Amino acid sequence: MNKKLGVYICHCGGNISDYVDVEQVKKAIESEEGVFLAKTTMFACSDSSQKEMVEDIKKNELDGIVVASCSPKLHLLTFRAVAERANINKYNYVHANIREQSSWAHSDDKTGATEKAVFLVKAAISKARYAESLEPIKIKSKKAVAVIGGGVAGMRAAIELSDMGCPVTLIEREPFVGGRVSQFDILFTTYETGKDLVTRLYNNLLARNNISVYTGAEVIENSGSIGDFKLTIKITPRYIMDRCNEGRLQKAIDACPVEVPDPFNFNITNRKAIYHNFPSEYPHKPVIDIENCTRCGECEKICESVDFSQKEEIIDINVGSVLMATGFDPYTPKDGEFGFNQINNVVTLPQFKRILALSNEPLIYNTRAIKHIAYIYCVGSRQVEGENKYCSRYCCTSVIHASIMAKKKFGNIFNYHFNRGIRTYGKQEVLYNESLKSGDVYLQSYEDDPPVVTQQGNKIVVTVNDILTGKKQMAVEADLVVLVTGMVPRADNSVGSLFKLPKGRDNFFNEIHMKLRPVETVIDGITISGACQGPKNILESSNSALSAATKSFSYVSKGELELEPIVAEIDKNQCTWCGACAEACPFDAIKKIKDGDKEIAMVNNSVCKGCGMCLPVCPTDVINLIAYSNREIESMIDALAGS
Amino acid sequence: MPGKIINNSFDALVIGGGIAGGEAALNIANNGFKVLIIEKDLSIGGKMILLSKVFPTLDCSACITTPKVSEISRHPGITIFTGSEVKNIAKIKENSFEAEVVRNPRYVNVDDCTGCQLCEEACPVLVPDQYQYNLVGRKAAFIPHSIASPRAAAIDIENCTLCGACEKVCPAKCIDFTQETETYHLKIKTVVLATGFNLFDPLKIPRYGFGQFKNVITSMQMERQLAPTRPFSTILRPGDGKVPDKIAYVLCTGSRDATIGNPICSQICCMYSIKQAQLLMGALPMADVTIYYINIRSFGKGFEEFYDQAKGMGVNFIKGKIGKISETDKGNLILRYEDINENIVKETEHDMVVLSVGVLPNPENSSFFPNEQLKLDPFNFVYQTDCLASPALTSIHGVFVAGTASGPMDIPDSILSAGAASSEAISYLTQKK
Structure with a gap:
C-alpha cells in the first residue's frame, strides 16, 4: 500500500533551527516516496501546531505522520495523541530526533548537522511507510499497592493511598516503623520530636482498616510486573507473642x-x-x-510473652504497583577522616543528635565536659576526591538547628561552624540568622583547603584558613568535633536490585524525568519517594510521598491498564529453546515454557520493554520486534546509507 | 457589577494556571473529578512557559511546558478561565464552598480566532510588552506570546483607542467590542491555591541603578533574551543594542536582605543564574560572565555537578556582595564590592549587569477568603499547618496549597508540591463523596 504521509520539521524555537537549516531539510525530503505534505513549525508541540496537524491529517486523509523534533522521550505521547485525535492509529506516527541527535550534537558544524537531519528524517519516513497499526496490550491491574519502607515517606504514602480507597501493604525491614526520623529529636520547623511525628503517623495507619503493616519484613522475590506484582515477603520472628505484658x-x-x-x-x-x-x-x-x-x-x-518457638514466615502478596520509600543511610566517615575513629570525641551529626537527645545537663561525652563544639560541614558530600559529588541538601539546616538546640538545652555552649558556604535555602535562612545572632562563629574554607583536626596532648584542635577573614589561620580548641555527614544511598540495595531499579550518577534511585515524571521509574508500575531518590528534608519527602501515592494509585485505580504493544514476539513453531534470548534479556521477560512436548521461549508482554536485546542473539532468527520489524529497520538503514 | 451572572458547579477550583496549578488540575481531573482553573493572565503556563532552559538538565522549558499546557487545555474534565479573577470564596458548610469569579472580556471570540496576527499588524497602538518584560513593545491588539494557550488575540482595552482597525482586518470576524464582564457564582467542594510568586522589584534598591542605568536588567529580562521565543536574535544590552562582552550577575537581589523586608533565601536564583551563565557562554563564546555571590546554594539533585560544570566552562565566581553600582559615560557599569577572597574592597567594570531578583509572596492569597482566616507565615506565604507530614494543608479545611504559593521553590519541588496538593484533594473528594 502506498501511504500518504505528512512530515513536520520543528524549529524548537532556535534549539534546532539555529544549527539545522530546517527549510533545507524540508526541501530535501518533500519529494520522498509517500510524502504528501511537508511543513516546518516553530514548536511542533504547541497547541496550535498540534491542531494544525490534526486538521491536515483529516483534510488530506493522511495515513501517517513523521515529526522531526526533540527526543521522543519528551514528546512521543504528545504526537501519538495528535494521531489519535485525527482518527489514525497512533503507531502510524514516527519520530525523528533532530535536536539531541543533530542540532545539539553538532552545534559546531551547521552544514553537517543539516545533512544529518535530512538522513534522520528520511529514515523516519521509510519506517513510516512500513509502520503497522497496533493496538495496546490490555492487562488487568490489581487494586492494591505495596509500600516498601516504613519511615515518614512510606507511612505518609500508605495513609494517602488508603484514603483514596486503595488497600496497602506496608513492608518495613526493621523490627519497628519510623525510619530515620524516629532517631531525630526536636524537628525544625515544627518543634515536635521525630518520635511524636512517627507516632502520629503510625496511629493514623492503625486507624485505617485497609492497611496491613509488616515489620521485620523483606521482599525477597518478585515474579510479576505492573498491574500484577507477585511479591514474596520474608518475615523475621520477634520471638514475642502478640498479646504481651x-x-x-x-x-x-x-x-x-x-x-x-x-x-x-x-x-x-x-x-x-x-x-x-x-x-x-x-x-x-x-x-x-x-x-x-x-x-x-x-x-x-x-515473662511468658517470650516465645523462642516462633518461626520465620513467608507470605505472598499480589499488588498492582510498588511504591519505594527505602530512605537513606548517613555517610560513615572513613577511619582518620577528620580524626574519626582515631581522635576521641569526634562524632558524626547523627551521633551528635542522639547525644543531645539522651543527655541531661551538664553535657558530658566520653567523660569530657562539653563546652566548645566544632562542626565540620560537607563530610561525605561535595567531595573533591570521592564518589559523592552531590550536596546532601539537609545537613546545613540540620546541624545549625542541632547547634541551636544544644545551646538551648545545655546553655554555656560555644559553637564553631567550619563550613563551605551555608546552604540554608528558602525559609530555613531564618535559622542561620538566629544562629548568627546568638553569637555562633562561622569559619569558611573552600574544598581545596579543608579544616584539619589534630590531637595535641589532651586537646582537640581544629584549624582552618578562614576565607572570611582574609585566609587567616584560625584554631579552635574543641571538646567535641561534630562531622556533619550527609546522606548516602542505602548500603543494602537488595530490594532495588530485585526490581532492577536504575540508579543515577549519585547512586540514588533515578526518576524518569525530574520535571515531567519525577516519581516514576523506567520499571513500569514502580514509583519512588523520599530520600531513596536523593537527599531530601522531611517536608520534601512528604511531598514526594504524596505525589508517588497519586501516581501509584493511577496504575491501579481503574482495574485495567494499557501497555505498549512494542514487544518481542517469538515464532513458537520455529523456536528450539537454547536460552540465549532469556540470558540476554535485561528485564527477565523471557521464560522457558512447555509447548506440547517441546520447550520454547515465551515473552511476558507486560514485562518486555521492546529493547530488542534478544533479537541478535537468537541463532535461528525467529524473534520479531513489533514496530521494529526487519523490514522497517532495513528500510531505515537504506535511507541512512543514502541508497 | 455589570454583565451577566452564570451559575455552575465544580469539584475542585484551582487558582492559578502555572505549572503547579496545571499539574494539580491534571491529577485531580485524571481521577474523574471536574476541575476549574482560574488564571488571571491571558495564557496558562505561568512563569515557566516564558523561561529559556531549565536547570540542571538544560531541558528547553517551552518544550516541557507546552505539551503539559495542551494536555490541560484539552482535558475533558478541566475547564479553564483565562483573564479571570476570583473575587471571593465563602465556606458554606463542610465540603462546600461558594466562589464568585469574574471573567474579564477579552474582546475576541477565542474559538473563532485563528491566531493569524493580522489584527496585530493593523493596530496602531504600541505599548511595552509585559510578556517580554518590557524589553520590546507590543500592540493593543495582540497575541500574548507565540506559545500562549489559548493562542488567540486579545484587546488591551486600557490602551486601545477604539479605532476599529483590527476589526476591519480580522478575517474570522472574531473581534467583538460588545463583550462584557461575566460574573460566575460557583459551587465547589475543594480549592487548590497555586497562585505562584511575584518577582522582587529592584527599583526598591536604588543603589543598584535599575530603571536608571539602562544596561542593568533583571534576570527575568535575561531569561527572555535567552528563550526560544526571545525578542531579539541575540543577546543585546538595552542601552545601545550592543552585544555585551562582560556580564555581571548580582545574586541575592531582594533576598537574604532584611533591609528590604525579605530575610529569606529565594532558593532558585543561584541555580538560574548559573544556568543563564552557561547559556551565555554558548550564545556569546567570547563574553566574560561573572557571578557575584554570598553563598552558592546548589543543593538539589544534580545541582552541585551543574555548578562545577559552570566553573569548568569558565564562568567566574566571586564571593562578595555588591554594595553599589554606578554608570560610566559609555553606559558601562562599575560594581563596588568586598572581594572576600582577597579581603579588599574592589571596583570592577562590566558592560551589562543582571540582577538575580528573588521570590516574593503573591499578596492576593489573603483576599480570596473574606470570611475565613487563611493563615500566612511570617513572610506572607501561605502557612502550611502540618508542614512536615502534610505540606499541602492550609488553615482552612478543604483548601490546599501547591507550588510557590507556600514559599520559594524550584520547578521539580513545585511539581512534587502540586502532586501532594492534588493527592490531598483527591482523598478529600473521595471521602466526602
Missing part, C-alpha cells in the same frame, strides 16, 4: 545479660539482646535480636 517485658529487658552496640543510637550506647529503641515505639512490643541472643533464657523466666 509490657510491665513484665520491661523486667525481661532489664534481666538480659547481653550488651551490644546500639545501632539506633549509632553505637554511642549499648542495648540488650531483647530491646525496643524507645518505650512508645511501634509496634508496641520489643524484639529479640536473635543473632546476639545467647539463649540464656533469663527473659523467658520473667
Whole structure:
C-alpha cells in the first residue's frame, strides 16, 4: 500500500533551527516516496501546531505522520495523541530526533548537522511507510499497592493511598516503623520530636482498616510486573507473642545479660539482646535480636510473652504497583577522616543528635565536659576526591538547628561552624540568622583547603584558613568535633536490585524525568519517594510521598491498564529453546515454557520493554520486534546509507 | 457589577494556571473529578512557559511546558478561565464552598480566532510588552506570546483607542467590542491555591541603578533574551543594542536582605543564574560572565555537578556582595564590592549587569477568603499547618496549597508540591463523596 504521509520539521524555537537549516531539510525530503505534505513549525508541540496537524491529517486523509523534533522521550505521547485525535492509529506516527541527535550534537558544524537531519528524517519516513497499526496490550491491574519502607515517606504514602480507597501493604525491614526520623529529636520547623511525628503517623495507619503493616519484613522475590506484582515477603520472628505484658517485658529487658552496640543510637550506647529503641515505639512490643541472643533464657523466666518457638514466615502478596520509600543511610566517615575513629570525641551529626537527645545537663561525652563544639560541614558530600559529588541538601539546616538546640538545652555552649558556604535555602535562612545572632562563629574554607583536626596532648584542635577573614589561620580548641555527614544511598540495595531499579550518577534511585515524571521509574508500575531518590528534608519527602501515592494509585485505580504493544514476539513453531534470548534479556521477560512436548521461549508482554536485546542473539532468527520489524529497520538503514 | 451572572458547579477550583496549578488540575481531573482553573493572565503556563532552559538538565522549558499546557487545555474534565479573577470564596458548610469569579472580556471570540496576527499588524497602538518584560513593545491588539494557550488575540482595552482597525482586518470576524464582564457564582467542594510568586522589584534598591542605568536588567529580562521565543536574535544590552562582552550577575537581589523586608533565601536564583551563565557562554563564546555571590546554594539533585560544570566552562565566581553600582559615560557599569577572597574592597567594570531578583509572596492569597482566616507565615506565604507530614494543608479545611504559593521553590519541588496538593484533594473528594 502506498501511504500518504505528512512530515513536520520543528524549529524548537532556535534549539534546532539555529544549527539545522530546517527549510533545507524540508526541501530535501518533500519529494520522498509517500510524502504528501511537508511543513516546518516553530514548536511542533504547541497547541496550535498540534491542531494544525490534526486538521491536515483529516483534510488530506493522511495515513501517517513523521515529526522531526526533540527526543521522543519528551514528546512521543504528545504526537501519538495528535494521531489519535485525527482518527489514525497512533503507531502510524514516527519520530525523528533532530535536536539531541543533530542540532545539539553538532552545534559546531551547521552544514553537517543539516545533512544529518535530512538522513534522520528520511529514515523516519521509510519506517513510516512500513509502520503497522497496533493496538495496546490490555492487562488487568490489581487494586492494591505495596509500600516498601516504613519511615515518614512510606507511612505518609500508605495513609494517602488508603484514603483514596486503595488497600496497602506496608513492608518495613526493621523490627519497628519510623525510619530515620524516629532517631531525630526536636524537628525544625515544627518543634515536635521525630518520635511524636512517627507516632502520629503510625496511629493514623492503625486507624485505617485497609492497611496491613509488616515489620521485620523483606521482599525477597518478585515474579510479576505492573498491574500484577507477585511479591514474596520474608518475615523475621520477634520471638514475642502478640498479646504481651509490657510491665513484665520491661523486667525481661532489664534481666538480659547481653550488651551490644546500639545501632539506633549509632553505637554511642549499648542495648540488650531483647530491646525496643524507645518505650512508645511501634509496634508496641520489643524484639529479640536473635543473632546476639545467647539463649540464656533469663527473659523467658520473667515473662511468658517470650516465645523462642516462633518461626520465620513467608507470605505472598499480589499488588498492582510498588511504591519505594527505602530512605537513606548517613555517610560513615572513613577511619582518620577528620580524626574519626582515631581522635576521641569526634562524632558524626547523627551521633551528635542522639547525644543531645539522651543527655541531661551538664553535657558530658566520653567523660569530657562539653563546652566548645566544632562542626565540620560537607563530610561525605561535595567531595573533591570521592564518589559523592552531590550536596546532601539537609545537613546545613540540620546541624545549625542541632547547634541551636544544644545551646538551648545545655546553655554555656560555644559553637564553631567550619563550613563551605551555608546552604540554608528558602525559609530555613531564618535559622542561620538566629544562629548568627546568638553569637555562633562561622569559619569558611573552600574544598581545596579543608579544616584539619589534630590531637595535641589532651586537646582537640581544629584549624582552618578562614576565607572570611582574609585566609587567616584560625584554631579552635574543641571538646567535641561534630562531622556533619550527609546522606548516602542505602548500603543494602537488595530490594532495588530485585526490581532492577536504575540508579543515577549519585547512586540514588533515578526518576524518569525530574520535571515531567519525577516519581516514576523506567520499571513500569514502580514509583519512588523520599530520600531513596536523593537527599531530601522531611517536608520534601512528604511531598514526594504524596505525589508517588497519586501516581501509584493511577496504575491501579481503574482495574485495567494499557501497555505498549512494542514487544518481542517469538515464532513458537520455529523456536528450539537454547536460552540465549532469556540470558540476554535485561528485564527477565523471557521464560522457558512447555509447548506440547517441546520447550520454547515465551515473552511476558507486560514485562518486555521492546529493547530488542534478544533479537541478535537468537541463532535461528525467529524473534520479531513489533514496530521494529526487519523490514522497517532495513528500510531505515537504506535511507541512512543514502541508497 | 455589570454583565451577566452564570451559575455552575465544580469539584475542585484551582487558582492559578502555572505549572503547579496545571499539574494539580491534571491529577485531580485524571481521577474523574471536574476541575476549574482560574488564571488571571491571558495564557496558562505561568512563569515557566516564558523561561529559556531549565536547570540542571538544560531541558528547553517551552518544550516541557507546552505539551503539559495542551494536555490541560484539552482535558475533558478541566475547564479553564483565562483573564479571570476570583473575587471571593465563602465556606458554606463542610465540603462546600461558594466562589464568585469574574471573567474579564477579552474582546475576541477565542474559538473563532485563528491566531493569524493580522489584527496585530493593523493596530496602531504600541505599548511595552509585559510578556517580554518590557524589553520590546507590543500592540493593543495582540497575541500574548507565540506559545500562549489559548493562542488567540486579545484587546488591551486600557490602551486601545477604539479605532476599529483590527476589526476591519480580522478575517474570522472574531473581534467583538460588545463583550462584557461575566460574573460566575460557583459551587465547589475543594480549592487548590497555586497562585505562584511575584518577582522582587529592584527599583526598591536604588543603589543598584535599575530603571536608571539602562544596561542593568533583571534576570527575568535575561531569561527572555535567552528563550526560544526571545525578542531579539541575540543577546543585546538595552542601552545601545550592543552585544555585551562582560556580564555581571548580582545574586541575592531582594533576598537574604532584611533591609528590604525579605530575610529569606529565594532558593532558585543561584541555580538560574548559573544556568543563564552557561547559556551565555554558548550564545556569546567570547563574553566574560561573572557571578557575584554570598553563598552558592546548589543543593538539589544534580545541582552541585551543574555548578562545577559552570566553573569548568569558565564562568567566574566571586564571593562578595555588591554594595553599589554606578554608570560610566559609555553606559558601562562599575560594581563596588568586598572581594572576600582577597579581603579588599574592589571596583570592577562590566558592560551589562543582571540582577538575580528573588521570590516574593503573591499578596492576593489573603483576599480570596473574606470570611475565613487563611493563615500566612511570617513572610506572607501561605502557612502550611502540618508542614512536615502534610505540606499541602492550609488553615482552612478543604483548601490546599501547591507550588510557590507556600514559599520559594524550584520547578521539580513545585511539581512534587502540586502532586501532594492534588493527592490531598483527591482523598478529600473521595471521602466526602
